[in-house]
Amino acid sequence: MAEDAAAILRGLAGREVAPARGPDLWTRPDAWHPLSPRLRAKAVAGAAPLGDEGPRLPLGAPPESEIEREPLQARPRYVVAGKNVLLAGQRALIDPGDPDIAESGAAEPVLVNDVLLLPAPFFDHARPLSAFPHEFRMTHGVSRAGERLGIAADAHLAPPIDTPVVALGSTESRNYGSWLFRILPKLLLLDEIPEAAGRALLVPMEAEWMREIVAAAAPGRDVIAQDVTAVTTLADGLAPSLAAPGNVFPSELRRALTAFAARLAGPASSPRGAGRRLYISRRSWSKTAPRRILMNEDEIVTRLGTLGFEEIRPETLPLGARIAAFQEAEIVIGPSGSGLFNCVFCRPGTTILELEPHGGFRPMHQSLYRSLGLAHGFLRGEIVSPGPAPAHPNWRIEVEAVLRIAEACAPR
Template sequence: MTDPRERRSLRRWLGDVVGHTYRERGLLGLLARGPRFVRDDLLGERLRWWLLVHPLRGRLLDRGTLRSRASEAERLWDGAQQEPVTVEAPTGTEVPKPLAETTGTYDPERPFVAEVEDARVLGERGIGLVDDEVVLETTNASRMYLYFALENLYDAIEAGRSTRDAYRSYRAVVHGASSLELPDSIDGTPPETAAIMLPHWRSYYHWVIEYLPRLRMLERYETETGRRPTLLVPPEPKPWIRETLRLCGWGPDDCTEWIWPEARIERLVVPSHRNQFVSPHDSHFGDDFNPAPEDARWVAERMRSNVDGLDPGEGNLDAGAFSSRVYVSRRDTGTRRVADEAAVLDALEPLGFESYALSELSIPDQIRLFAHADAVVGPHGAGLVNLIHCEDAAVFEFFPDDHVQPYYFSLARQLGFEYDCAVYPSRDDETVVDPEDLRERVAAFLDRSGLIERS
């Protein structure tokens, strides 16, 4: 597989984009898109990338260099080597190409945690620098996410300035020749020992699969040093951030909201990041997909162990109140809803499925729901990350034809679950499901999975 930290060459990127556009739209469509592509993609986005990242050339501290330097300074602690992960295509069915392309065997990198002294943490996204070098691990170990963080930093600097002045100030800030101004409203001192937990994607999936596993190595650091790092979390974090941290054993006293444009951290604790990102076809960044089911299982076991000990009032229902056949609804979301979902539920009801909108359940109840499930059906969406809490399950996912993504296919197969899927037309940001077709597909899938006799 391509090294996820390497940026695609311009020639390869152009070839991918031109080839995809030609296949999708034909020669006329390719020619029609040409002027917009040159203006927006080639000159606009490419130039912006160069202007923001180029000032940091030669100053990117990648994973290998961080590991080497921390080891030499005796500030590196390794986790256990994880076993290779094989994602297999399901038998008896054919999955769409974006899913099939993620099959194969992956060798998860051995996790580690490093400590760096006198670090500078910069911008809303928390870019970590040490000796004026960017610690890429603090930007998801990825040049792509570094670019996103630098965009955010530049936009904050640009406010109220001309483009020339803004870029001059930006270069001075990233070179360490100037500091970001602290608003008068900010009060308080950053913690001496801290770890960055500032996700780029405000998605429950990325938080659970990429960020919560960091806690495993932070606990290793605490065991080795006796110091418990303070977690730097987003200002006014979403309730599920605080709740999942609490269920993993990190309470409010262990967290500080990141409110500083810039700060010095005496000891920055940097756990390795487990990326789970597949680039779109027209991206000039390579895929950054490094699955590790042991991390997901650790998060699930930690959360479930604390759910079992919760007071009854902290969960609305006990496990016996849930159906073992779960339909995950998106009626509580603003995007990719299912058109005429009532008809879909009517079709699935004879197979024993009940509908649940996960935002209407507490996190403990979501854990109880999936722990009790033997079959899960639903549209592609972040709620399916709760599959990590299933003991064993048959998973049927369906997609709109303009948003076929491999994340839950890969997760289900990593965890050893049976999997099947369907693709339906998209209309006005809704998935137009054929209820009878879905019922037939799910019934056949349950039969192959050995569950139909309980329907």
């Protein structure tokens, strides 16, 4: 089987991978549609207005785009099934076509992933490969040039998987925050896909917090660790699309998330109980992974402490205690980042004040928090110096402005 995979990869080297094309998946619910000889897909849920989004706090910068101004809408969800296909990168399924007839052009390779098939007005039915510039950056020996996918003959191959699996990986699969709005939602909505019952879960498992989330969300399921640096042959794979496309949590997901959080949090773990005021700190990360450093964070922590805010470093808490802290919160303040994404566990109506150096993440974060029924607002600081990437500069924020808003938003 490994030799077969290697031969397929050699045949694919330098060849164009066509985006998946096929009939409208949303006109016939529960019907499988062929995308290629080895890939098929079916709709799981259609688009629906959200209707009960959280309010935008009347503070900070005004909306900057049409996305931020319009009512939120849950987007469609689907599942792709493939036999004898390749899993490359973090989430890309490839039907390599038939190498024996590929030279004649009768069978082109086909690529799909967890966002590729979303229909208009969200995306086209198929998107070009160039729309995913970082899709394969973690996979050794796989490269993209324009609309061509190159797979080297010496590409890193993982052992083939003959067991039927559900592939749950997604982009930024090593990022905790990404797990909370990309991978955890897929786990929580697995029951939407009857064909997924009893299958092993194929998911990145490189850190203890990953194992903790999977064990809590899917207890008792067999789990196979995905090597996101390798190309893997799947004998029989299912791949759910994003459960919260565009970071909008549909009502089904909100109900599942509420039940999950209540089960994991258990009785209130803090002597303060409900009504906690939390500041979500990045001070530990600023020392161990210096990026997007809030230069005056020490002063912010001290001053907010006089208003009854407690500093929380989520990465130091077990999952249950972490969830309980956010469920008990009445107001949460903190810099943009993975720690603040734990607000997915907050109760609807909780106030979230997000501090950030620029507006790059605003539409995505606003959709996330407001679709969860949270009252959300931004307060922007100023960039002090470049960081390791344009999205991660070092910055500072006016402390008095943070305190004024905290006093105005915190219930008396």
